[in-house]
Amino acid sequence: MxxxxxxxxxxxxxxxxxxxxAGGAGVHxxxxxxxxGEIHAIVGLNGAGKTTLMRLLLGMLRPTAGSVCIDGIEIxxxxxxxxxxxxxxxxxxxxxxxxxxxxxxxxxxRLHGAERRAAGALVDRAIAEFDLGRYASVRASRLxxxxxxxxxxxxxxxHDPALIVLDEPTNALDPAGVILLREALLRRAGADAGILVxxxxxxxxxxxxxxxxxxxxxxxIGSLDPGGVDLERAFFAMLLDDxxxxxxxxxxxxxxxxxxxA
Amino acid sequence: xxxxxxxxxxxxxxxxxASRVMxxxxxxxxxxxxxLALGMLIGAGSGDEQLLAKLGPLARLGGWVGLVGVVSQITxxxxxxxxxxxxxxxxxxxxxxxxxxxxxxxxxxxxTIALAKLAVYVVWAAGVAVLLxxxxxxxxxxxxxxxxxPSGVVELLRIPVLVVLTALIAVPAAWIATLGRGLLPGIxxxxxxxxxxxxxxxxxxxxxxxxxxxxxxxIDPAAVPxxxxxIVPSVPVAFGALxxxxxxxxxxxx
Numbered sequence: 001m002x003x004x005x006x007x008x009x010x011x012x013x014x015x016x017x018x019x020x021x022a023g024g025a026g027v028h029x030x031x032x033x034x035x036x037g038e039i040h041a042i043v044g045l046n047g048a049g050k051t052t053l054m055r056l057l058l059g060m061l062r063p064t065a066g067s068v069c070i071d072g073i074e075i076x077x078x079x080x081x082x083x084x085x086x087x088x089x090x091x092x093x094x095x096x097x098x099x100x101x102x103x104x105x106x107x108x109x110r111l112h113g114a115e116r117r118a119a120g121a122l123v124d125r126a127i128a129e130f131d132l133g134r135y136a137s138v139r140a141s142r143l144x145x146x147x148x149x150x151x152x153x154x155x156x157x158x159h160d161p162a163l164i165v166l167d168e169p170t171n172a173l174d175p176a177g178v179i180l181l182r183e184a185l186l187r188r189a190g191a192d193a194g195i196l197v198x199x200x201x202x203x204x205x206x207x208x209x210x211x212x213x214x215x216x217x218x219x220x221i222g223s224l225d226p227g228g229v230d231l232e233r234a235f236f237a238m239l240l241d242d243x244x245x246x247x248x249x250x251x252x253x254x255x256x257x258x259x260x261x262a
Numbered sequence: 263x264x265x266x267x268x269x270x271x272x273x274x275x276x277x278x279x280a281s282r283v284m285x286x287x288x289x290x291x292x293x294x295x296x297x298l299a300l301g302m303l304i305g306a307g308s309g310d311e312q313l314l315a316k317l318g319p320l321a322r323l324g325g326w327v328g329l330v331g332v333v334s335q336i337t338x339x340x341x342x343x344x345x346x347x348x349x350x351x352x353x354x355x356x357x358x359x360x361x362x363x364x365x366x367x368x369x370x371x372x373x374t375i376a377l378a379k380l381a382v383y384v385v386w387a388a389g390v391a392v393l394l395x396x397x398x399x400x401x402x403x404x405x406x407x408x409x410x411x412p413s414g415v416v417e418l419l420r421i422p423v424l425v426v427l428t429a430l431i432a433v434p435a436a437w438i439a440t441l442g443r444g445l446l447p448g449i450x451x452x453x454x455x456x457x458x459x460x461x462x463x464x465x466x467x468x469x470x471x472x473x474x475x476x477x478x479x480x481i482d483p484a485a486v487p488x489x490x491x492x493i494v495p496s497v498p499v500a501f502g503a504l505x506x507x508x509x510x511x512x513x514x515x516x
């Protein structure tokens with residue numbers, strides 16, 4: 001008997017993404033993939049375009065050029081139901097101030113397509129996984145920023161999405177929350193989810209990422225080896241090279257003058 | 263669509279029921295209208311000619327007609343403001359609280375969520391209509407109109423009609439709150455609607471203008487043909503569709 005292997009589609013694939021804002025900010029032609037079982041981290045300084053990129057990947061912004069496919073289907077086409085396989089947290093957690101922790105998770109589970117009964121079971125599991133038992137009956141308005149973030153992460157991950165997109169997920173988390181998140185992501189990657197995370201924290205990224213892509217001035221400029229020894233030095237060297245290359249491109253005459261002066 | 267709409271209704275109803283904003287608006291509207299009406303009834307009962315002159319012709323009517331007339335005038339203005347604030351909160355809070363980002367990348371479409379918000383709003387407004395009618399009935403009975411004016415009790419039926427029509431003409435606030443990405447633009451739109459409706463109604467024009475008809479109904483019911491009330495739902499239909507379209511086409515680009 002011959003074993004049949006079913007090809008697994010790339011979880012996320014962006015090609016030539018462009019979205020520019022007044023003043024030159026935005027994303028200027030980004031290609032990016034996330035494979036099943038892979039944790040792909042994007043790192044960059046504030047304003048590098050990480051959040052804009054994630055918004056484009058999730059349909060929060062429409063690109064002026066380029067395309068985004070999830071599981072091989074372009075996001076502008078296809079049924080709305082395909083989004084039930086996606087979990088995301090970009091900037092603010094989905095935590096309504098007037099609802100308690102449990103109700104917020106129920107709302108998120110229902111919005112991600114879970115039926116009423118299934119939602120209850122998902123939420124029980126998420127409360128245990130993210131250690132939210134103490135806050136299950138506390139209104140989100142009374143939660144600390146870190147606990148709101150933890151609640152938002154649980155809301156984004158509890159339905160076991162096949163594609164996870166998280167923007168700076170460790171923001172405001174305490175060390176225990178960071179470890180919970182790390183374990184939750186590794187578990188899901190182990191179950192073939194494709195995961196894209198953005199971060200400033202190179203140490204944290206190096207612990208979990210299979211691939212690290214550096215973003216600068218709205219472009220991907222290279223990758224870092226998660227097992228590398230001095231990630232910070234390599235990161236800044238890459239940014240410096242890119243900034244210099246762009247300066248030269250923008251002002252070739254000034255570059256010749258600088259070289260002459262040197 | 264149907265399954266998504268059911269889910270969106272459940273979610274929006276849960277949020278509205280837990281919200282202190284919606285509960286506060288309900289209480290302020292009911293208590294505010296009751297206290298103002300009570301004050302006017304006591305003033306009218308005092309027989310003070312100067313006060314009666316200030317209160318206008320409604321105060322002299324007495325009985326259910328006078329009470330319902332007073333309540334209608336207060337509701338057509340104060341109610342519109344309350345409904346506009348409620349809609350501004352229902353739609354604008356997602357932007358103000360930053361929760362709008364969580365409403366992307368979902369199997370429930372954003373336009374469906376917007377329509378569910380409107381559906382929950384209409385059900386809430388119908389509840390307010392019933393409660394306000396009950397409050398006015400209690401007020402009238404407390405003043406003895408049950409015995410002195412038993413046939414006039416039918417006037418009470420004007421209140422739920424007016425409340426629902428007033429709620430329907432506030433729907434543009436939902437669209438403006440979406441375009442303006444917050445509560446304040448919706449509230450500002452409500453104030454503009456309120457001024458337009460009241461001024462045109464006082465001047466006596468606009469029975470055929472849907473946003474004016476409810477205010478005119480409160481001031482001078484005889485001046486408003488039944489058919490002109492029937493076109494009031496065109497306001498929520500048109501502006502509800504615009505709000506749903508705005509949610510569907512939404513981008514987080516500001």
